[in-house]
Amino acid sequence: xxxxxxxxxxxxxxxxxxxxxxxxxLGARVTLIEQDRIGGVCLNVGxxxxxxxxxxxxxxxxxxxxxxxxxxxxxxxVPDWSAIQARKEVIIRQLVGxxxxxxxxAGVRVINGRGQFxxxxxxxxxxxxxxxxxxxxxxxxVATGSRPIQLPLPGIDLPGxxxxxxxxxxxxxxxxxxxxxxxxxxxxxxxxxxxxxxQVTVVEMLDRLLPQMDADxxxxxxxxxxxxxxRVHLDSRLExxxxxPSGLLATIAAPSxxxxxxxxxxxxxxxxxxxxxxxxxxxxxxxxxxxxxxVNLQMExxxxxxxxxxxxxxxxxxxxxxxxxxxxxxxxxxxxxAKLDLKTVPWSVYTDPEVAGVGLTEAQAREAGYxxxxxxxxxxxxxxxxxxxxxxxxxxxxxxARYGEVLGLHLIAPHASDLIxxxxxxxxxxxxxxxxxxxxxxxxxxxxxxxxxxxxxxxxALHLPH
Amino acid sequence: MITEIILPKLGQTMEEGTIVxxxxxxxxxxxxxxxxxxxxTDKAVMEVEATADGFLRKILVPVGQxxxxxxxxxxxxxxxxxxxxxxxAAQAHTxxxxxxxxxxxxxxxxxxxxxxxxxxxxxxxAAREKGIDLSLVAGTGPGGRIVEHDVLxxxxxxxxxxxxxxxxxxxxxxxxxxxxxxxxxxVPPTGVSGRIVKADVExxxxxxxxxxxxxxxxxIQPSSIPVAGLRRIIAERMATSHQAAAxxxxxxxxxxxxxxxxxxxxxxxxxxxxxxxxxxxxLLAIIVTRALLEFPYINAxxxxxxxxxxxxxxVNLGIAVDTERGLLVPVIxxxxxxxxxxxxxxFRTLVERARTGKSLPDDLTGGTFTITNLGMYDxxxxxxxxxxxxxxxxxxxxxxxxxxxxxxxxxxxxMWTLSLSFDHRLVDGAPAARFLQRIKRLVENPYLLLG
Numbered sequence: 001x002x003x004x005x006x007x008x009x010x011x012x013x014x015x016x017x018x019x020x021x022x023x024x025x026l027g028a029r030v031t032l033i034e035q036d037r038i039g040g041v042c043l044n045v046g047x048x049x050x051x052x053x054x055x056x057x058x059x060x061x062x063x064x065x066x067x068x069x070x071x072x073x074x075x076x077x078v079p080d081w082s083a084i085q086a087r088k089e090v091i092i093r094q095l096v097g098x099x100x101x102x103x104x105x106a107g108v109r110v111i112n113g114r115g116q117f118x119x120x121x122x123x124x125x126x127x128x129x130x131x132x133x134x135x136x137x138x139x140x141x142v143a144t145g146s147r148p149i150q151l152p153l154p155g156i157d158l159p160g161x162x163x164x165x166x167x168x169x170x171x172x173x174x175x176x177x178x179x180x181x182x183x184x185x186x187x188x189x190x191x192x193x194x195x196x197x198x199q200v201t202v203v204e205m206l207d208r209l210l211p212q213m214d215a216d217x218x219x220x221x222x223x224x225x226x227x228x229x230x231r232v233h234l235d236s237r238l239e240x241x242x243x244x245p246s247g248l249l250a251t252i253a254a255p256s257x258x259x260x261x262x263x264x265x266x267x268x269x270x271x272x273x274x275x276x277x278x279x280x281x282x283x284x285x286x287x288x289x290x291x292x293x294x295v296n297l298q299m300e301x302x303x304x305x306x307x308x309x310x311x312x313x314x315x316x317x318x319x320x321x322x323x324x325x326x327x328x329x330x331x332x333x334x335x336x337x338a339k340l341d342l343k344t345v346p347w348s349v350y351t352d353p354e355v356a357g358v359g360l361t362e363a364q365a366r367e368a369g370y371x372x373x374x375x376x377x378x379x380x381x382x383x384x385x386x387x388x389x390x391x392x393x394x395x396x397x398x399x400x401a402r403y404g405e406v407l408g409l410h411l412i413a414p415h416a417s418d419l420i421x422x423x424x425x426x427x428x429x430x431x432x433x434x435x436x437x438x439x440x441x442x443x444x445x446x447x448x449x450x451x452x453x454x455x456x457x458x459x460x461a462l463h464l465p466h
Numbered sequence: 467m468i469t470e471i472i473l474p475k476l477g478q479t480m481e482e483g484t485i486v487x488x489x490x491x492x493x494x495x496x497x498x499x500x501x502x503x504x505x506x507t508d509k510a511v512m513e514v515e516a517t518a519d520g521f522l523r524k525i526l527v528p529v530g531q532x533x534x535x536x537x538x539x540x541x542x543x544x545x546x547x548x549x550x551x552x553x554x555a556a557q558a559h560t561x562x563x564x565x566x567x568x569x570x571x572x573x574x575x576x577x578x579x580x581x582x583x584x585x586x587x588x589x590x591x592a593a594r595e596k597g598i599d600l601s602l603v604a605g606t607g608p609g610g611r612i613v614e615h616d617v618l619x620x621x622x623x624x625x626x627x628x629x630x631x632x633x634x635x636x637x638x639x640x641x642x643x644x645x646x647x648x649x650x651x652x653v654p655p656t657g658v659s660g661r662i663v664k665a666d667v668e669x670x671x672x673x674x675x676x677x678x679x680x681x682x683x684x685x686i687q688p689s690s691i692p693v694a695g696l697r698r699i700i701a702e703r704m705a706t707s708h709q710a711a712a713x714x715x716x717x718x719x720x721x722x723x724x725x726x727x728x729x730x731x732x733x734x735x736x737x738x739x740x741x742x743x744x745x746x747x748x749l750l751a752i753i754v755t756r757a758l759l760e761f762p763y764i765n766a767x768x769x770x771x772x773x774x775x776x777x778x779x780x781v782n783l784g785i786a787v788d789t790e791r792g793l794l795v796p797v798i799x800x801x802x803x804x805x806x807x808x809x810x811x812x813f814r815t816l817v818e819r820a821r822t823g824k825s826l827p828d829d830l831t832g833g834t835f836t837i838t839n840l841g842m843y844d845x846x847x848x849x850x851x852x853x854x855x856x857x858x859x860x861x862x863x864x865x866x867x868x869x870x871x872x873x874x875x876x877x878x879x880x881m882w883t884l885s886l887s888f889d890h891r892l893v894d895g896a897p898a899a900r901f902l903q904r905i906k907r908l909v910e911n912p913y914l915l916l917g
Contacts (some may be wrong), residue, residue: 402645405664428658430657430664431638432637434637
């Protein structure tokens with residue numbers, strides 16, 4: 001059977017389903033091909049489930065500190081892992097169901113199966129009842145996402161060595177967990193399991209946690225982790241895994257020499273690789289590199305009419321970048337010129353406290369040749385943070401000396417993932433320190449700290465001793 | 467509603483401009499961002515775009531006339547035959563100091579309708595006392611007339627009112643415009659909702675193509691091509707050079723057979739890696755640079771008052787390039803510190819920018835010596851004009867197999883004619899000849915470059 005469509009989309013994750021909704025909104029006939037569950041990694045085994053578990057962890061942590069708020073818990077509080085998991089599943093089901101309903105209401109044709117290019121304009125899907133082919137008149141969007149990287153190390157295939165998908169679905173909590181990789185995924189899982197009493201050790205190859213973010217953030221988070229017993233090994237590399245008498249033995253090359261860590265489970269979270277195999281990309285002539293399918297800011301591949309969005313492109317592997325990319329791709333395919341703006345991409349990490357950044361890090365700004373002026377404001381001088389009982393953190397504004405251009409905003413704070421958008425807006429509107437400073441910030445709020453950090457770029461924060 | 471088209475301030479030092487050409491005629495429909503006219507400044511010829519949609523109702527400043535920046539040069543109206551008597555009346559009345567209906571002006575601009583400032587006597591007095599340039603003061607009085615308050619405000623701000631925040635620019639763009647002396651009203655926006663962003667301001671200070679690309683052929687009368695724009699700059703410089711310099715041209719013939727061989731081998735060896743095949747211009751540039759470092763009296767110039775000969779510590783080598791717009795000379799800075807690959811790559815970048823009209827201000831200035839090559843047109847010897855204030859220029863002819871005496875036999879050799887024009891005011895004949903002889907030696911024995 002041949003299906004005629006305007007836009008065909010390979011993959012129903014955040015990039016793919018948003019592309020489908022936007023294309024339908026623009027009046028196109030849309031066909032979405034997904035081999036597994038709508039929502040992709042993000043909804044099913046990524047952003048959403050981790051955030052569900054993190055919220056349970058956060059509530060648990062607050063309750064553990066109840067007395068510091070003047071609340072006495074009588075009888076104690078017991079985390080029920082299976083109930084926590086069940087809550088997570090309900091949230092996933094609700095969201096996936098919601099997206100499916102949206103696609104249905106938008107008139108998007110969803111085909112369950114695995115699509116492959118047979119020409120640059122045609123996809124084939126093998127089904128039990130025969131081969132379906134989808135002919136796309138306006139464009140095909142590849143949004144097949146990514147999967148965790150496996151390390152080629154001795155013992156890595158032993159039972160008990162898991163990836164993030166495995167970690168999120170665990171039926172029982174381990175006693176000791178070793179996490180390889182101190183990036184976003186690694187530290188969020190460290191947060192979850194650490195909160196529920198698992199003894200967590202994080203091993204990071206580079207010299208700080210969250211190496212892709214501003215250096216102060218990783219250092220701040222490492223400090224917070226150490227405070228509550230999460231062990232962090234920096235500049236360290238997993239070399240091998242062996243089965244020991246009472247658990248897995250991980251051999252780690254650390255600056256101090258070789259270290260052996262015993263753990264019940266070893267979680268490998270060292271990054272993700274693009275899903276580019278068996279899609280017929282070579283048949284369509286789409287260029288593929290080790291990092292993914294190269295695209296321009298219009299999300300165009302080297303083949304006219306073929307677009308790629310999200311993790312499969314290797315560009316900023318974030319759900320919100322995939323979503324924006326999906327919109328941009330179909331808008332271009334349907335004759336509405338659009339471009340992805342990477343300047344305002346927020347990076348948010350949902351640890352306790354949260355970590356977020358947007359724009360250039362201080363180091364990137366220096367590398368770019370700016371005469372950098374950074375201002376920091378600690379949360380222990382912020383009234384709202386004190387009332388929250390969350391004073392471990394800071395706000396850092398990165399600006400430059402010539403015009404006071406705001407180049408980046410970086411923070412560790414409660415709700416950092418929500419506060420970060422003031423920085424995104426400043427970047428989008430090309431604000432300077434003056435605009436951050438003259439914008440009236442309410443009191444008492446955490447956002448005041450952003451204004452104070454902007455003032456501190458001029459050495460003029462009001463609530464800091466000078 | 468009548469919109470004045472003003473002569474924008476296109477550069478930090480621009481004070482006035484001469485209309486070179488009206489691209490649009492009176493009565494033409496004009497869209498925002500379409501090119502209206504070209505204007506020549508002391509630096510270059512630039513295009514000026516319409517700041518609004520409408521019809522070019524009236525040209526106030528004809529071709530050839532020079533007016534100060536921010537003077538009104540034309541009127542734009544919503545209809546083709548709009549009644550503009552009110553504008554003329556307003557101009558007349560304003561001169562008499564009476565209140566008149568204001569004329570809409572694009573952006574925040576100082577009032578200066580016809581080149582004359584409209585300011586109250588008290589404002590003029592205040593301006594004199596405070597040392598304020600009235601042409602930089604935005605008037606808030608009737609008809610945009612500058613009143614004393616405007617002058618005092620401007621003095622208090624201690625900054626020209628000109629690049630004040632325009633509602634269409636981002637805060638950063640407004641600051642950049644102020645720092646760079648760019649008039650925001652003249653900057654085409656590319657940001658969201660037509661907002662001017664920093665990149666737009668930065669683009670505005672880069673010189674625009676000196677000649678309008680794709681000039682409609684029908685509009686050029688073969689019998690009367692105006693000497694304007696780049697042509698005028700070339701005309702003036704060449705005439706000045708011809709009149710001022712005591713030019714002597716020396717011609718020699720070099721046996722370039724070894725250089726041709728070397729170039730072929732080099733090409734085969736490095737083309738894939740370098741991304742370009744080194745050509746004779748590149749090789750000659752290396753040779754000439756070497757010779758200039760050895761003969762510093764050629765790498766020199768006469769001071770502006772012709773009282774001093776300045777020997778220059780570094781070789782900034784110009785290479786003449788023929789472009790659609792005319793002759794341009796991109797300059798390779800500090801060529802003495804560059805190898806063949808770096809020099810060749812830089813030259814190609816400079817040529818690309820020159821051909822596409824995207825040259826940066828420093829691309830075309832500051833040369834200490836120039837090479838001009840007409841070999842591709844089968845020219846052998848010629849008498850190039852010196853690119854003042856430089857001391858000399860080398861003209862390269864074609865490389866051609868010609869009968870030559872070599873090893874006592876008449877054989878075919880790759881011969882290359884080289885012509886050196888020098889300014890006898892700075893250099894005498896024999897020293898100039900020694901310089902040319904050194905170039906000939908290096909061409910004939912390229913291995914000397916290793917020494």
